[in-house]
Amino acid sequence: MTRQPAPPVPRAAAPDDPSPGHITRSWPRASALLTITPLLRYAVARHAVPPGTVCRTGCDACGAPIGPHRPWPALGPTARCGGCGARVGAPPATVELAALAALAALLLTRPPAVEVAAAGWWLAFAVPLIFIDVAVHRLPNRLTWPAAVGTWLLLGLAALTGAGATPWLRAVAAGLGLALFFATTTLLLGTRGFGIGDAKLALSAGALLGWYGWSVPVLGLLLALTLSGLVALGLLVSRRARWSSHLPFGPYLVLGTLGALLLVW
Structure with a gap:
């Protein structure tokens, strides 16, 4: 008598794996x-x-x-x-594509709910700041300050609902430290350093990164500097910029921050 092979046992999805059902349920919220x-x-x-x-x-x-x-x-x-x-x-369509990319990052990585709220709040201000800085080389206070205040408050809520005070204190220190670094280059180097607007944006970007550890803000800054250096080199080689040209750093700070967050989520 021939023995029939046992039917394969379906593998349970890992808790951290984004299931198709979760993604299907999330896209209507993303569309909203x-x-x-x-x-x-x-x-x-x-x-x-x-x-x-x-x-x-x-x-x-x-x-x-x-x-x-x-x-x-x-x-x-x-x-x-x-x-x-x-x-x-x-x-046309650039802001929509940027918002869609940000939402896709949040949906696919699925950090804890309060951290999603903090990152979503920050991205709601960071996305327009990218386009503004590219267009006119400025990061207006009416966007950078609410981004920082809201991010700090939402991370504080995450601390109160279970994460504890340690990551929030580290996030505040990282935000202040990164902002002080940018402001110091402005004071010492003038127009050759980073702008004060970059320092204000760093208050929120540094806090988001510092929540996950001391090395994450360093990683985000290194990613931002690498991206800006590669773009600057490309512009110099193509003769679309000169050594004296001033390039906005805000977009690279946003991209570096998001890249570092994707690596830790």
């Missing part, structure tokens, strides 16, 4: 969160102006007002004025 992209576009359009200039309230070409009360089409993916068709703010 993408509805905030008009607000992100509004922040870019309003604050992407030279220092000392009044914040933008309408289309530069025809003066048609823009704002959250009339988000379409100027604050939609097409980024075109409804009156004259001129482009408003960031290039």
Whole structure:
């Protein structure tokens, strides 16, 4: 009599593995969160102006007002004025793609809920800051300060709900230390150093990284410096920049921070 092989026993999914059901349930919430992209576009359009200039309230070409009360089409993916068709703010679809990438990182890595809230809050300000810094080389206080305050408070909530005081104190110290580093280069080197806006952004970026250990802020800074160095080298080789050119560092600080977080989540 021939013995029949035993049927294979299905392997249980590991607790940390993102199951298809979890991802399927998460995408509707992700789609709902993408509805905030008009607000992100509004922040870019309003604050992407030279220092000392009044914040933008309408289309530069025809003066048609823009704002959250009339988000379409100027604050939609097409980024075109409804009156004259001129482009408003960031290039078409770029803010939406950046927000989608940030949400995908949160959904696929699945850090604890309160840490997701802290990272999500920070990214809601970091995404428009990238586009503003690229456009006009500034990181406005109206975005950097709320990013820092909200991140610190949400991490404090994580400390109160079980993580304990140690990671929160380390996060605060890391944020202050990274900000002091950037501010010191500004004071010592002037325009050849980092900007004060970078120091204010570092308050929140450093806190997020410091929550996970002392080495993580160092890793984030190294990633940011490496990315900016590679881009600067490429611009020099292609003669699109000179040694005296000033390049914004905010986008690289955001990308370096997100890269370091993805490695520890």
